[in-house]
Each structure stands twice: as C-alpha cells, then as structure tokens.
Amino acid sequence: MGQQLTLLVSAAEFALAxxxxxxxxxxxxxxxxxSFATVSFAAVGAFTATHLMTSAGLGLWAALLVGGLGxxxxxxxxxxxxxxxxxxxxxxxxxxxILVTRVVVVNLGGLTGGSQGEVVPVEVHxxxxxxxxxxxxxxxxxxARSRFGTAAVATREDPTVAAxxxxxxxxxxxxxxVISGVLGGVGGVLQAGxxxxxxxxxxxxxxxxxxIACVVLGGAYHWFGSVIGAVVFTGLPVYVNQxxxxxxxxxxxxxxLIIMIWMPGGLVDPLRWRxxxxxxxxxxxxxxxxxxxxxxx
Amino acid sequence: xxxxxxxxxxLALGAVxxxxxxxxxxxxxxxxxxxLAQGMYATWGAIFAYWAVAHAGLPFPVACLVGTAIxxxxxxxxxxxxxxxxxxxxxxxxxxxxxxxxxxxxxxxxAASLATGAAPLGFPPxxxxxxxxxxxxxxxxxxxxxxxxCAIVVTAAIHVILRHxxxxxxxxxxxxxxxxxxLGGVNPRVAILTAAALAGAxxxxxxxxxxDGQTFxxxxxxxxxLQGFAAVVIGGMGDVRGAAFGGFAIGxxxxxxxxxxxxxxxxxxxxxxxxxxxxxxxxxxxxTVELGRA
Amino acid sequence: xxxxxxxxxxxGVLIAVTALLAxxxxxxxxxxxxxxxxxxxxxxxxxxxxxxxxxxxxxxxDQLNQEGYLGGGRKIELVKKEGAExxxxxxxxxxxxxxxxxxxxxxxxxxxxxxxxxxxxxxAAKMPLDxxxxxxxxxxxxxxxxxxxTMPQDANKSLARKVAQQAHPASVAYAVTQDNSGWVSxxxxxxxxxxxxxxxxxxxxxxLAAQTDFSGAAGQLMAKNPAAVVxxxxxxxxxxxxxxxxxxxxxxxxxxxxxxxxxxxxxAAGGALADIPFPVYFFAGKADAQGQKFAQAYKAKYGTDxxxxxxxxxxxxxxxxxxxxxxxxDVTRASVTKALSSxxxxxxxxxxTVGFQNGQLHAPESIVHIxxxxxxxxxxxxxSGAGKS
Numbered sequence: 001m002g003q004q005l006t007l008l009v010s011a012a013e014f015a016l017a018x019x020x021x022x023x024x025x026x027x028x029x030x031x032x033x034x035s036f037a038t039v040s041f042a043a044v045g046a047f048t049a050t051h052l053m054t055s056a057g058l059g060l061w062a063a064l065l066v067g068g069l070g071x072x073x074x075x076x077x078x079x080x081x082x083x084x085x086x087x088x089x090x091x092x093x094x095x096x097x098i099l100v101t102r103v104v105v106v107n108l109g110g111l112t113g114g115s116q117g118e119v120v121p122v123e124v125h126x127x128x129x130x131x132x133x134x135x136x137x138x139x140x141x142x143x144a145r146s147r148f149g150t151a152a153v154a155t156r157e158d159p160t161v162a163a164x165x166x167x168x169x170x171x172x173x174x175x176x177x178v179i180s181g182v183l184g185g186v187g188g189v190l191q192a193g194x195x196x197x198x199x200x201x202x203x204x205x206x207x208x209x210x211x212i213a214c215v216v217l218g219g220a221y222h223w224f225g226s227v228i229g230a231v232v233f234t235g236l237p238v239y240v241n242q243x244x245x246x247x248x249x250x251x252x253x254x255x256x257l258i259i260m261i262w263m264p265g266g267l268v269d270p271l272r273w274r275x276x277x278x279x280x281x282x283x284x285x286x287x288x289x290x291x292x293x294x295x296x297x
Numbered sequence: 298x299x300x301x302x303x304x305x306x307x308l309a310l311g312a313v314x315x316x317x318x319x320x321x322x323x324x325x326x327x328x329x330x331x332x333l334a335q336g337m338y339a340t341w342g343a344i345f346a347y348w349a350v351a352h353a354g355l356p357f358p359v360a361c362l363v364g365t366a367i368x369x370x371x372x373x374x375x376x377x378x379x380x381x382x383x384x385x386x387x388x389x390x391x392x393x394x395x396x397x398x399x400x401x402x403x404x405x406x407x408a409a410s411l412a413t414g415a416a417p418l419g420f421p422p423x424x425x426x427x428x429x430x431x432x433x434x435x436x437x438x439x440x441x442x443x444x445x446x447c448a449i450v451v452t453a454a455i456h457v458i459l460r461h462x463x464x465x466x467x468x469x470x471x472x473x474x475x476x477x478x479x480l481g482g483v484n485p486r487v488a489i490l491t492a493a494a495l496a497g498a499x500x501x502x503x504x505x506x507x508x509d510g511q512t513f514x515x516x517x518x519x520x521x522x523l524q525g526f527a528a529v530v531i532g533g534m535g536d537v538r539g540a541a542f543g544g545f546a547i548g549x550x551x552x553x554x555x556x557x558x559x560x561x562x563x564x565x566x567x568x569x570x571x572x573x574x575x576x577x578x579x580x581x582x583x584x585t586v587e588l589g590r591a
Numbered sequence: 592x593x594x595x596x597x598x599x600x601x602x603g604v605l606i607a608v609t610a611l612l613a614x615x616x617x618x619x620x621x622x623x624x625x626x627x628x629x630x631x632x633x634x635x636x637x638x639x640x641x642x643x644x645x646x647x648x649x650x651x652x653d654q655l656n657q658e659g660y661l662g663g664g665r666k667i668e669l670v671k672k673e674g675a676e677x678x679x680x681x682x683x684x685x686x687x688x689x690x691x692x693x694x695x696x697x698x699x700x701x702x703x704x705x706x707x708x709x710x711x712x713x714x715a716a717k718m719p720l721d722x723x724x725x726x727x728x729x730x731x732x733x734x735x736x737x738x739x740x741t742m743p744q745d746a747n748k749s750l751a752r753k754v755a756q757q758a759h760p761a762s763v764a765y766a767v768t769q770d771n772s773g774w775v776s777x778x779x780x781x782x783x784x785x786x787x788x789x790x791x792x793x794x795x796x797x798x799l800a801a802q803t804d805f806s807g808a809a810g811q812l813m814a815k816n817p818a819a820v821v822x823x824x825x826x827x828x829x830x831x832x833x834x835x836x837x838x839x840x841x842x843x844x845x846x847x848x849x850x851x852x853x854x855x856x857x858x859a860a861g862g863a864l865a866d867i868p869f870p871v872y873f874f875a876g877k878a879d880a881q882g883q884k885f886a887q888a889y890k891a892k893y894g895t896d897x898x899x900x901x902x903x904x905x906x907x908x909x910x911x912x913x914x915x916x917x918x919x920x921d922v923t924r925a926s927v928t929k930a931l932s933s934x935x936x937x938x939x940x941x942x943x944t945v946g947f948q949n950g951q952l953h954a955p956e957s958i959v960h961i962x963x964x965x966x967x968x969x970x971x972x973x974x975s976g977a978g979k980s
Binding site: 417551 | 633826
C-alpha cells in the first residue's frame, strides 16, 4: 500500500494548498465582493517567489512572506481600481484580471520563464502546509470575532444599510481585498511548491473555477466551509484521478451540479444548522428568507 | 492594400466574436447569468454541423442551420438543467449559476472530447463554399463574406425581436423584475426559454463559422468564450448592437495588432483593453441603457 | 424534492465514489512481471497525438511480451498514468511512479515543458526516464534521462536542403508557433537547411499555440509573395494555416514538418495537404522487415498506417525493454539505468540500426521525405509534383 499512501499524502497536500486559496476567495465574499482575483494574486506570489528562490536562493518561509507581500500589493492596486464596480461587474473585471495576468506572465519571459514555465526549486512538505493553513485559519477565526467580522457580514447583507449604520463599507471591502491578496499570494507559493513546475496555465481559468467551487460548495457563509470544500474538490480529485481516465470531468460536473442544486448553502451551512435546530417541528422556513444574504448586484 | 486586406480578415474574425457576444449579452442582461458553459454551444454546434456535412452529406447551408439549432437546443437544455432549479428558488443567483454553468461547461467539454476522439476536425474540401473573391488585389473568401453578413443580420434580427416585439418586451420585463412581469401578464418561463434559445442559436452559428475555414477540436468553445467575453464587456451588453460592435472591434484589433505590432502582444492588447474599459467605462464603450437594471 | 433526498444526494455520490476507489485499489501484479511506468497523454491539449504515441507503445509491449523478448517468462507490465501532457498533472503522476520502487523506469512526454518538469522528479528518484516525443534541444541527460524521440531538426534540415537543390524556389517565408520553444527550434533547423543555398529569406510570421484563426497569418505570408512557405507549427495550426493559404489561392510550394503526417491530419485537411513535402523517420513504404511487421500489426490493430508518432511510441517501449533485458537477472532502477545509459546501438529495430549518442537516439539513415497524395496515400516526395496544385 506504499503507493496508496503516497497518493493520499499527495491528495492531502493539494487539499491544504487549495484551502488557503479558497480562504482567499472567501475573504472577499465575506465582504460581499464576488472576485475571481485569487488566481491572479496566486500567480503574482508564485512567480515572484519562484524567481527569488531560483536567483537569490530564498527558502520556503521567506518565499511565503514575499509571495504574500506580492499578492497583497497587487490586491491593493487592483482593489483601488475595481472595488467600486458593482457585484457582477466586479466578477467580470476579475476574470479579465486573470486573463491579463496570464498575458503578463507569458511576456515577462526573463522573470517568469514565459510560455515555457519554470521549475520550482523548493519543495513544500505536508507539515509546512498544515502550519500555514493553521495560521490562516487562526487569523480568520480571530477576524470573525472582531469588529471587522461584524462589519463585513453587515456589508455583505446590505451595503446601503451597513453604510447608514456608520460602517465604512469601502474600507471594509478594501481591507478584505488586501487580506485576500495576501492569502492568495501565500497559496500561490504553496501551490507552486507542490506542482514543482509552473507555467502561465498553472494559474488560469481552471484554477479560478476550482477555487470558487470549493468556496461555494463548501459553504460560503463560514470560513470553515472553504476548508471542507477544498478537501472535497481539490484533494479528492487528485486521489480519484487514478481510477477514472476519460470522462472524469463529466462526473466532476455532475457532482458540482448535484451539490449546488440540493445543498445550495454548501456543505458547511450555519444557517441551515440553525434552522434545523430552531425549527425542527415547526414549518420549514421559506427558502427565500436567506436570499438577501447572497451576493447582490 | 495589406491594411485593407487585414481589415477584412479582422472583420470576418470579428463576425464570429460578434455572434458569440450577442448570445452572451442576451443571457447576461436578461437573466444576469455569467454563463461559462456558453462556449460549449459553439463547440457542439460546430461538431454537429461537421457531422451533418461529413457524414450525412448535407449541404453547407443546412449544416449552418443544424449548428444553429443544436446551439439553441443546448442552451435550452443547459438552462433547464443548470439554471432553472436555482431560479425556482428565487433570489439572487449569480454565485450559484456560475457554479452550475461551470458544471455543465466541464461535462459538455469532456463529452465533446470523447465524441470526437480529441481529433482535429475539418470540413471536408468542397463542402464549404470555396469561392474566392478577388478585386483590386484583395482576396476575400466567400465564407468570410457569409460570416460578416450573417453576423449583421442576426444581430439586427435579435435587436428587433428584443426591442420591437411583444415577446422581446416580455423578455426585457422578466430581466428587469420577474415578479412585476408576472403581474403584468408575462409568462416568465416562455420569455426565459426564448432568450436562452436566441442566445444559443447565435452562439451555435458562431461555432460553425469559427470552424468552417480551419481545423478545430473540442476546445473550440474555450477560446471563443474568452474572446467573446472580452467583446461583450468592451461593447457593452445592454444592447446587442453594442455586443456586436465589441466583437467586430476585437477581431480587427487582433488581426491588425498581429500584423503591425507583435503577435505575442495580441492577447495583451485585447484583454488590457478589456480591463481599461471595465475600469473607465464599466457599461461598455457604447453608452447604452442596460436591460434589467434600474 | 423530498427533504431526505436533499441531504443524501451528494453524500450518496461520495460514498459510491469511495466504494469505487476501494474496489479499484486491489489491482496486484503477478511476480515475474517488470513494471514500466508510462505517463500517457490521452486527454489534454495534444490528446490526438498522445493516443497515437500510446498505440505504438502498447503495441510494442504486446509484441515483445508475446515474443518473450525479456526471456525467462518475464513480461513487461505498463503502469499507465494519465498526465494529459500538462506539466502539473504529469509531475503529479511522475511523483507517484517514483514512489513505487517496483517501477523500474518511465516513458513520458510529448511536449518539451512537460519533459522539463518531469525530468527533475524522476532523476531525484534515480528512476530512468525515456522521453518519447519532446523535441526541444538538450532535454536528454544520461544516465537518468534518455531520449528516443527521432529528432525532427535533423530531418527538417535535410528536407530543406533537398527542396533547395531540387525545386529551386527563389525565395522562402516561414511561419512558426512562436510561444513553443520546440517549434522555434524546428524553425531554426529549416532556416539552417536553406542557409547558403541561394534561396532568399523573406522573413518569419509568428503564430501562437492557442491561435485558431489563421486568416491574418495567411495574409501576412502572402503579402511577402514567397515562392515557398515553410510551416513550422503545431499540428492543428499547420493544417489550419495550410488550408487558409490554399483557399486564398496560394499556389507556391509549401514545406511542412512531420506534424502533418498523421492520418488524422489528412482527414481534417484533405487534399489541401497534397504535394506538401514533410520529413519522417518511419515510412512503411520504405521500411525493412522489422518495420513492415510493425506497420502490419499496427494496421491490423488500429485500422490506420502508423505515422512517425506511433513509431516513436514503439521505439520508446522497445528501447526500455532492451534496457530491462540487458539489466540481467536483478531488474532494479539502478541496473536498468546502467543498461539504458550504456546502450550504444540497437540493430533490427523498426528504423533499422539506430545509434545512441550521449543519451539521444539517432537514425539519420531512415529519414524519408514524403507527401500526401490527393486521395490520401503517402508517397515519396519528388519536386515534379511541387508548385502545380
């Protein structure tokens, strides 16, 4: 079973790195912003860190710092420009950002390896992933209980009401965007360390789609949902890949569809738990009651 | 002369993007769905059109109709499978529909890969109108002219349907406020299915025109999705004329930038333009009133 | 929807998937079999070529096992892992093969970036790697990395020489897939072949790997008014560009790479490929007995003639089998590595006699310049048919 163990470890590693990326996307969603930009932040972090690891012999921990910093800076700039766009326009803009990022990566051949990509010299190990994810979770758990957490939830529920309550909506969203950038950058470095080889397609639409699926299907109303979502949707496929060759994507798609239709709140859904607890014997609450909490335009 | 030649090539390429963008824009503005499965309508439209020509021996115009019909049917099916269950739950569905459209995107893509054996396909010689129009040193293919004409006609037709018919008014009303539309006597289901079918038809036709002069594979729709996406944002999606304009603009920009600047910056220019437009004029270059938004 | 179903739906699927996994885990190897890793590309960007490569490899293993090539009743068991020819996925599969010590070697990689990514993984695990399709210069690195790709650069150069000497085009323009270093290097080999022959170089038109519309590129090429056009592009790009050129009335000579040689290419392009010379290392019409046998078995099994890719898949497995055979009784990664890297020559292969230099297979004698006929057969190219279409 040695091979099975390797496989499981590998699946766990990808799940952990995926969880960090999913948390990055969760951060923006928390403040009511639907953003795909995590992948762009990850690309910035990964390529910056890899370049420094190769040229300056940076170790993993330093690389993570650099990657987080890089992601954060880009997020700050992108946030300045993009946050004022309304809901679905921001989604479009961040998709565009991913496309532009790829073009930049392709054309900065000297720094990124261009379309050829480059080998990542430093390997990431399971325990390092666990440490990083644990730190990220701690930070988010603290944030959830802080004033920021309350403000973010209020902003997500209804930005107009939040503003009248004196919450600085724009600043909350900008802060969420920057934290998302830092997490994205860190996640990108981890992902690069796992892949051992990155090219412009390593951080592209496919990854963006996977990450957003992790968040939504895991449960977009609690940070822990993103972690669970990542385990199910990035870890499991690595393991399942071995047994299903062609046609695997059809199964993936069916799974996405089924969960989205039958568990709209995701796997981790505090609202539904509360409802189950409160109203076990009473008439089920109308589904629409929760809808205002969804991202609005 | 080379400039004019490349301008025509750009317009012909842009015609395909325009058709795709029109479909994308109709769905986005009436249903507010960011439909990532849209490229698959084009892929399947092209595959069926190819089968119609290569295996069933049908003439090219019929194949175009087949591609269009398959696109429309795929769009209606996707809408019913992926979007209707969420819609019936009510509320804002942007996030959920992105996920379900992704689900359909990857499934339909894999199915297309299996159906074609991932092989490159090409319309057999002689099945596509092969005429070459030469004048004043220019060489224009008959298929290029057909694509441009069709893009203009289809855009105009969809524009007329949306703006000047009762059905179109119903579609716009549903996009604006479903509850109010129902109170006003509109059957939202009919309106939504019509909008989906129109979008799918335009996209299926885009797929056929994208495929007819070249070879293509199951991933045809992916490239089209990104370019069509750029076109629709640049042109503005409140009005199909804006989306079509965006499509033509992207086609011309791509071909001319490859000729006169550098091929490697072709995407940088397209998507950079896209980002600039989003930041500076989020409603698109053509100032239009967006459907369905107050 | 019933409330109970709401909760059970996805869980049920997960449980079913898990059960499926458990069932699939229990595959075991018979003792006496030698495990050979094979990272396939049956899906992904080059799936079509990948399937042809895989056909060749599988046929070789079947044939050699039937013949008892390893001796002692031992057989080769291919451990297939789908890498989809994307570096990340292939690396993941290579890691898994590396983790299984009973896998004594691996065959991989059509695209150069994939090969570049897989190489460090297998080398770190001291597992011999045979690259079967990637063409970038310098990928081989013995003792651990050997390449049996028949290098198109040598073949392109010799084709360019022949075209210059026999068809005498006054000028030539080039098209290349610019964002792929393998094709850039193939372009250079064509240019080297034409250099010093008096054929005027009118410049190069760049295309991109993801490009699908070639009307602009065709316009650019034709504006140069060249007597000959060399197409050094990915298979799909090559076909599309050739179609775009011919449909716009370009009547000059087009010269292409081996990419247009597969039966699928002809199926997609039809007569547009007629009279376009391209170089191959394996051509059934000129192969010797061993090659004929391969061609017949291939046709019987898969219904088409083998192309260069199928032959490369075959020779990769054949080479690894030879190394395993030479490794003696104790077949380990170390012994196979030693046997593979000390391989200097193989006789009686489908290419005839082939040599190895510094980990790279060479078969210069077997280069043939062929072309498609209008009705989809392959035949040796002669300049008489050129420029007339």
